[in-house]
Amino acid sequence: MAKIKITQTGSPIRRTKDQRATLIGLGLNKLHRTRELEDTPEVRGMIKKVHHMVSVEG
Template sequence: MAKAAKTIKVEQTGSAIRRHHSQRSTLVGLKLNKIGRTSELQDTPEIRGMIAKVRHIVRVIDET
């Protein structure tokens, strides 16, 4: 029986306006681009690092 991949659900809470271009690119990589949008992603160290980079404008809703 295969293990189900862990997922993490993220919501954008702040605007990307007046943010550095690398932070905007990180939001696009997280499949976010507008306040209130949510995205469900695989829970990997790379995704965790991206979330840490923009932690001031996103929040983790759920980890499964």
């Protein structure tokens, strides 16, 4: 399966608890941290929820 690269670009300060939890679920908890994850519908849904705080490649 394909991989996608996700980088955190926004701060979770003043965001809702579920958005913070979503970032942690993606493996992101500090600015400019990058993770390479499988491109699954579950991961895409998580990215959609926090699209304003992450950038996606691939």
